[in-house]
Amino acid sequence: MKRLLTLAALAVGGALLAKQLKKNGGKAESSSVNESVTVDVPVRTAYDQWTQFEEFPKFMDSVHEIKQLDNKRLHWKADVMGKPIEWDAEIVKQIPDKRIAWRSTTGTPNSGVVTFESLGANQTRITLEMTYTPEGPVEAVGDALGAVRIEARGNLKRFKEMIEARGHETGAWRGTIAGQGSPVTTH
Numbered sequence: 001m002k003r004l005l006t007l008a009a010l011a012v013g014g015a016l017l018a019k020q021l022k023k024n025g026g027k028a029e030s031s032s033v034n035e036s037v038t039v040d041v042p043v044r045t046a047y048d049q050w051t052q053f054e055e056f057p058k059f060m061d062s063v064h065e066i067k068q069l070d071n072k073r074l075h076w077k078a079d080v081m082g083k084p085i086e087w088d089a090e091i092v093k094q095i096p097d098k099r100i101a102w103r104s105t106t107g108t109p110n111s112g113v114v115t116f117e118s119l120g121a122n123q124t125r126i127t128l129e130m131t132y133t134p135e136g137p138v139e140a141v142g143d144a145l146g147a148v149r150i151e152a153r154g155n156l157k158r159f160k161e162m163i164e165a166r167g168h169e170t171g172a173w174r175g176t177i178a179g180q181g182s183p184v185t186t187h
Contacts, residue, residue, distance in 0.1 A: 043117070049166075062151060087110075
């Protein structure tokens with residue numbers, strides 16, 4: 001039964017992919033994800049923990065390693081649909097307790113922003129908005145089946161569980177990155 005469901009899912013994904021490629025002249029188009037979670041910690045705690053990029057593998061299932069190269073650049077190692085991939089990303093805007101925006105500089109094109117909204121003394125809404133372009137048929141089928149959206153939702157849920165269980169951040173970076181080509185300031 002499980003195999004039958006897998007085959008059915010692949011068939012549906014293949015049909016959706018074929019339709020998408022036909023519509024776009026054979027090129028995969030960008031997709032987007034917009035997911036939110038409310039965490040029961042102050043905005044500063046949620047934001048400060050999110051700045052600990054090297055700890056993302058603790059709550060992001062497909063991410064194996066992140067190396068922070070400097071205040072603006074990160075190197076990622078992950079699996080996408082069982083395929084190991086690596087890419088570099090650059091933080092293009094960072095405002096403490098408000099937002100972190102990024103864009104990839106190598107690998108699968110992706111960009112996005114994570115925003116933090118205080119909902120009171122001990123509650124924060126975290127919203128992830130991301131745009132990406134699937135590379136190759138496996139990623140395109142996964143995208144057509146909503147794999148990235150499901151993964152993002154699960155990652156936010158696991159972040160919520162982790163930070164609420166801990167109750168405090170493991171570190172913080174309170175610097176500001178004002179935009180492309182702008183200096184980094186620390187507080």
